[in-house]
Amino acid sequence: MFENFKVYETTLAGRPLRLETGMMAGLANAAVMAKYGDTCVLCTVTASAKPREGVDFFPLSVDYEEKMYSVGRIPGSFTRREGKASDKAVLASRCIDRPIRPLFPKDMRNDCSVVATVMSVDPDCSPEVTAAIGVSTAIAISDIPWAGPISSVNVGLVDGEIVINPTLEQRAKTDLNLTVSSTADLVAMIEAGGNEIPDDLMFDCIMAGHEVNKEVVKFINGIVAEIGKEKFEFQSNDPDPEIMAEIEEFCIEDVKKALDTDDKLVRDAALLPIYNAVHEKFDERFEGNEAKLDEIMYLVQKHVVRAWLKDEKKRVDGRGIDEIRPLDAKVDLLPRVHGSGMFTRGQTQVLSIATLAPVSEAQKLDGLDEEVSKRYIHHYNFPSYSVGETKPSRGPGRREIGHGALAEKALVPVIPSVDEFPYAIRVVSEVLSSNGSTSQGSICGSTLALMAAGVPIKAPVAGISCGLITGDEGVYGDFMTMVDIQGLEDFYGDMDFKVAGTHKGITAIQMDLKVHGLTPAIIKEAFAKTNKARMHILDEVMLKCIPEYRSELSPYAPKMLTTAINPEKIGDVIGKQGKVIQGIQEQCECTINIEEDGRVFVSGLDIEKAKQAVAIVELIANDPEIGAIYSGKVTRLMTFGAFVEIAPGKEGLVHISKLDVKRVEKVEDVVAVGDQVIVKVTEIDDQGRINLSRRDALVEVNGAVVEEGADEEPRRNNNRRGFKKRDK
Numbered sequence: 005m006f007e008n009f010k011v012y013e014t015t016l017a018g019r020p021l022r023l024e025t026g027m028m029a030g031l032a033n034a035a036v037m038a039k040y041g042d043t044c045v046l047c048t049v050t051a052s053a054k055p056r057e058g059v060d061f062f063p064l065s066v067d068y069e070e071k072m073y074s075v076g077r078i079p080g081s082f083t084r085r086e087g088k089a090s091d092k093a094v095l096a097s098r099c100i101d102r103p104i105r106p107l108f109p110k111d112m113r114n115d116c117s118v119v120a121t122v123m124s125v126d127p128d129c130s131p132e133v134t135a136a137i138g139v140s141t142a143i144a145i146s147d148i149p150w151a152g153p154i155s156s157v158n159v160g161l162v163d164g165e166i167v168i169n170p171t172l173e174q175r176a177k178t179d180l181n182l183t184v185s186s187t188a189d190l191v192a193m194i195e196a197g198g199n200e201i202p203d204d205l206m207f208d209c210i211m212a213g214h215e216v217n218k219e220v221v222k223f224i225n226g227i228v229a230e231i232g233k234e235k236f237e238f239q240s241n242d243p244d245p246e247i248m249a250e251i252e253e254f255c256i257e258d259v260k261k262a263l264d265t266d267d268k269l270v271r272d273a274a275l276l277p278i279y280n281a282v283h284e285k286f287d288e289r290f291e292g293n294e295a296k297l298d299e300i301m302y303l304v305q306k307h308v309v310r311a312w313l314k315d316e317k318k319r320v321d322g323r324g325i326d327e328i329r330p331l332d333a334k335v336d337l338l339p340r341v342h343g344s345g346m347f348t349r350g351q352t353q354v355l356s357i358a359t360l361a362p363v364s365e366a367q368k369l370d371g372l373d374e375e376v377s378k379r380y381i382h383h384y385n386f387p388s389y390s391v392g393e394t395k396p397s398r399g400p401g402r403r404e405i406g407h408g409a410l411a412e413k414a415l416v417p418v419i420p421s422v423d424e425f426p427y428a429i430r431v432v433s434e435v436l437s438s439n440g441s442t443s444q445g446s447i448c449g450s451t452l453a454l455m456a457a458g459v460p461i462k463a464p465v466a467g468i469s470c471g472l473i474t475g476d477e478g479v480y481g482d483f484m485t486m487v488d489i490q491g492l493e494d495f496y497g498d499m500d501f502k503v504a505g506t507h508k509g510i511t512a513i514q515m516d517l518k519v520h521g522l523t524p525a526i527i528k529e530a531f532a533k534t535n536k537a538r539m540h541i542l543d544e545v546m547l548k549c550i551p552e553y554r555s556e557l558s559p560y561a562p563k564m565l566t567t568a569i570n571p572e573k574i575g576d577v578i579g580k581q582g583k584v585i586q587g588i589q590e591q592c593e594c595t596i597n598i599e600e601d602g603r604v605f606v607s608g609l610d611i612e613k614a615k616q617a618v619a620i621v622e623l624i625a626n627d628p629e630i631g632a633i634y635s636g637k638v639t640r641l642m643t644f645g646a647f648v649e650i651a652p653g654k655e656g657l658v659h660i661s662k663l664d665v666k667r668v669e670k671v672e673d674v675v676a677v678g679d680q681v682i683v684k685v686t687e688i689d690d691q692g693r694i695n696l697s698r699r700d701a702l703v704e705v706n707g708a709v710v711e712e713g714a715d716e717e718p719r720r721n722n723n724r725r726g727f728k729k730r731d732k
Contacts, residue, residue, distance in 0.1 A: 010231060014223045016040065017157070017169035017216070019129055023141050023224075025231065034146030034233070038138025041129035044074075046121045047138030051148045055113035055239050060299040062108055066101040066118045068093050068135055070372050074125045080370045092371050094405045096120075096132045099156070100139055103185035103193035106518055107151040111242040116148060125372050128171040130158055136185065141224050147233040151520060154192055155220035156185040159213040161201070166212045172374065182206075182513075184213030188221045190479065190521020197413035200463070200509035203531045211524065243300050247289070251297070252304050255282055259304055266321030266329075268351055268439045268491065269392065275305075306496040313473045313493070314484060320492050321350070328468070328488045328537055333448070333549035335456040342561040343457020345550075347449035350490060351439035356449035358457040359430045360561045362607040364597040366428045380419045381430040382412035384446055390438040406514075407443040408433070411467075414447045414504035414512035415454070418462040425460055426566045426605050440490035441469045443514070447504045448546060457561065458554035463506035466541040470530040472499035472519075479523050487533045499526075503534035507542060562595075562607040565614050569625035571602040576653060577624050584624070584652040592617035623651035628685045628694055633701050638679045641671050648683050648696055656694030658683060663698050666711040674698075 008026035015021060022039040029035035032048040039045075056063050070093045071086060072079045079086055089097070100120065108116070120135035136156035144153040160170035160178035170178055180201055185193035191214050198206065255278050262274035282297055290296050312318040317325055329350030338344040343358035366379040384407040388395035400408070411433060419429065431453060433446035444467030451464045471489035475481045486493065494500050500516040515522075522530075557563065569577065577598060578585045585596055594608030594617045604621055608614040616635075623634065628650065636650035645659040658681075663674045675681060675698075682705055683696040702708040 010227075012223070012227050014220075016220065019169070021137070021220075021223075023138065023227065025145065025227075032142075033148055034142040036138045036142040036145070038134045038141070040126070040134040040137075042124055042126035043122075043129040043131050043134045044124040045131055045135045045138050046123055047135060047142045048119050048121075049139070049142045049146050049148060050117050051146075051236075052115040055241065056115055058295055059113055060241075060295065060302070062105070062110065062112055063115045064101070064105055064108065064118070065116070066097050066104070066139075067120070068096040068100060068132070069119065069121045071122055072370075072372075074122050074131075075372050090369075090371055091405050091409065092369075092373075094402050095409050096135065098402060098406050099132065099183055099185075099193065099195055100136050102516060103136075103154050103156070103521075104139065104143065104150075104152065106192070106520055107154070107187075109149050109238070109240075111240045112149060112238050113241045114148075114238055118143070122372060127374065130169060131372060132156075132183070133158055133169060137220060137224075141227060144224055144228045145232045147236045149235045149238060152187065153221055153224040153228070154185050154187050155217035155224070156183060156193070157213045157216050157220075158183055159209045161198070161205075161209060166209055168213065168216050180206075180209060182209055182213065184210055184217060186214045186217035186221065187521050188218060188225075190523065191527060192517065192521040194513050194515040194527075196510070196513040197416065198510055198512070199417045200506050200511060202509045203535055206510050206513070207524075207528060207531060210527065241299075243296065243303070247286075248300055248303065251282060251286060251300050252307070254285065255301075256304060256308065259301075260308055263305065263308055263320055263492070264322075266323075266350070271320075271492075272392070305492075309492055309496040310473055313486065313497075314475060314482075317484070319486065321490060325484070326487045326533060326537075328540065329490065331541065331545045333452055333545050335452050335550050340560055342558045343453045343455075343459070343554075345449045345452025345454075345456055346436075347445050347452060347546075349441065349445055349448075349488065351437055352442055352445050352490075353437040354433050354435050354442055354445035354449040356431055356433045356446060356453040358450070358453040358459065359432075360427045360457060360459075360557065360564075361430070362562065362564070362595050362597055363422060363426055363428050363605045364595070379422060379428045380412065380416055381428075382408050382415065382433070382450065383430070384408035384411060384433045384435070384443070386435045386438065386442065390435045390442075407446065410443050410502065410504075410512055410514050411446045411450055414465050414467060415450060415461075417511045418465055418506065420460050420462065423566070426564045427459075427562075429454070429459060438491070440492075440494050441467075441488065441500075441502070444468055444502055444504065447512075448541060452546060452550060455550045455553040458557040460553055463508060464542055464546055465504055465506055465511055466538045466546060467502060467504035467512070468534050468537040468541060469494075470499070470501040470503070470534050471497045472501070472522075472526060472530075474498050474519060479519055479521065479526060483526060485526065485529050485533060487537045499530075501530040501534070503531070503538065505535075505538055507539065560609075562609060563611040563614050565606045565611075565618050567604045567606075567618050567622055569598075569602045569604060569621065571600065573625035574598055574600075574602065577604075577621055579652060587652060588617050588620050592620070596621065620651050623654060627692075628654060628656075628688065630685050630688060633682060633684045633705060635680060635682050636696075638675050638677050638681060641675070641677060643671070646671050646675050648681060648698075650683065650685075650694075650696070654694070656683070656685070656696040658696045658698050661715050662686075662696070662700070665699050665702055665708045667713050 012023045024037040035048045122131045140153040159182040160167040161180035179199040182196040332348040334346045346355045366377045431450045435442045447467035474483045498519045502514045504512040592613040597605045606617045634650040636648040640647040649655045682701040684701040686697045687695040
């Protein structure tokens with residue numbers, strides 16, 4: 005039945021890699037079951053027979069689908085089935101999309117769909133890497149035109165050693181989480197998060213991944229040679245060269261004048277009448293396909309911008325090749341939030357807002373890996389008004405999720421540990437104006453917001469991007485890079501190489517390409533330029549705005565205290581049906597969260613009440629100390645004294661002789677049930693019974709003086725009151 009079933013095997017980082025074809029999904033253009041260890045990902049690719057009408061781009065969709073059965077779990081949603089893709093699945097889709105997209109023909113308009121379905125997960129073998137290799141193999145053996153294959157690997161840095169595809173144990177202690185995708189010759193994609201990795205070491209790690217990828221690409225090419233299908237012919241969408249030349253001659257000088265400004269609004273306004281004039285003159289020749297003219301206008305502008313950069317070393321806004329746009333940094337723009345910072349670079353402007361909350365508000369994750377929660381959360385919003393457009397908001401798309409994750413990745417290495425700063429932290433970056441590199445602006449603005457909020461970050465982080473223009477010979481010929489690319493340079497250029505980091509090293513990289521890949525020389529040059537620019541932004545702009553993080557939190561931020569108790573005492577602190585902990589929270593107007601290991605987090609707006617809650621928790625979990633003074637509530641009155649609860653479940657006796665600094669005839673003369681009193685622990689007997697003294701506490705705390713005869717007890721008689729009448 006499965007006469008076309010084929011199995012191809014090799015090893016990758018010491019673990020078996022197995023690619024199977026011919027058994028599953030036979031109606032797709034191609035399907036590969038990729039198996040790495042016990043991780044299994046079904047990778048399929050399909051393409052439409054005809055091009056899609058009316059589009060000026062290659063309609064490619066890439067979906068990485070997480071199935072909870074792959075890790076033996078039932079989804080935690082109400083419907084108990086997988087729903088909207090998780091952020092991690094979206095990020096995995098983007099990491100597969102970015103290196104494969106430039107390898108498709110730019111003039112193809114046939115719909116193409118790539119789906120990677122994760123069906124089994126071995127924690128030591130990354131499903132993302134498995135999916136990337138499986139997708140590459142599926143496209144390569146299909147009949148869809150493509151200039152692949154590629155390969156992808158993870159690179160870690162464990163105890164200073166470079167590790168390819170680190171295991172679960174190694175990932176727990178790695179200083180680097182790097183994904184490198186490569187063709188046979190070029191680095192096609194870089195995605196990295198690291199603990200302040202020096203540029204040279206990061207370069208070495210990228211090259212190490214690239215070398216391994218070369219071997220995998222060679223393995224895939226062997227499969228293609230055996231079972232690869234002939235690529236189908238497609239209808240090119242490139243404009244007729246003669247018409248293209250005619251339109252370019254008609255409008256190119258006007259286009260040059262319109263583009264020659266640093267103001268996006270001025271440029272857009274100047275281009276509008278040129279578009280109108282082109283349509284008025286040429287619409288009849290494109291009847292029914294007028295949108296084709298807009299695509300030609302795009303190509304004219306692209307030709308102008310690239311020629312200026314490559315041939316004249318001229319940038320659209322008049323800057324030098326390595327000159328950064330005007331910068332500005334501000335903090336404390338919003339009075340009631342816990343921290344705010346705004347970073348402006350030219351016409352790109354991002355306002356970031358930091359919020360502090362109890363650790364219990366950390367985000368819970370329902371995914372395929374071992375991470376179940378995160379206490380630092382970064383969200384990025386890109387409203388339509390930021391680019392002068394009119395469009396309703398419909399929630400974050402893949403781009404917003406990707407940019408938020410990049411900023412999060414850049415800042416996580418400098419966020420203090422929960423022991424140092426026991427808060428959950430959320431930062432939201434609102435893009436107010438966009439003309440290139442908003443993701444890097446969000447990193448800078450978020451650093452300002454965190455410092456303004458009083459978060460003791462280990463070091464400030466800044467981000468910057470580097471662009472690329474190649475000539476007719478591509479990356480192997482003459483090329484030029486420029487720092488701090490704006491919108492047009494990103495739109496018409498070949499690369500957006502984003503690097504974020506501290507003075508010490510790199511914390512995040514994301515690389516978007518429109519060419520097949522980069523040579524080591526281009527990567528080195530991008531590192532050198534972004535490093536210099538990063539230092540300038542940190543020293544000359546951000547640290548001049550706020551030199552160090554605030555020593556005090558906002559008055560509107562919760563104040564957090566921590567303590568640790570014996571885990572066996574957690575039940576005592578919580579109490580039956582949670583009554584004890586609820587009572588403490590109500591009494592002290594705070595929130596208490598207890599971890600399984602005995603760590604206790606107390607948060608409230610009033611620091612003194614939070615301290616009181618900590619003291620109560622510690623008292624419940626630990627025996628009272630002799631000589632310590634406590635505030636307690638009178639619970640019962642007896643003829644011989646009063647019982648005082650110094651903590652839930654901790655009650656002691658204040659003998660009548662110890663109730664006051666003066667002689668006490670009746671307990672009721674001094675205290676009543678419900679009174680709050682201060683007491684000192686004077687004795688704890690062998691049975692754990694606690695003796696208290698209010699008199700000693702008054703002397704020690706208030707400086708009260710004990711009157712003569714205060715120690716004398718009332719004389720008892722046989723009446724029901726239990727006391728003799730006092731002598732006169």
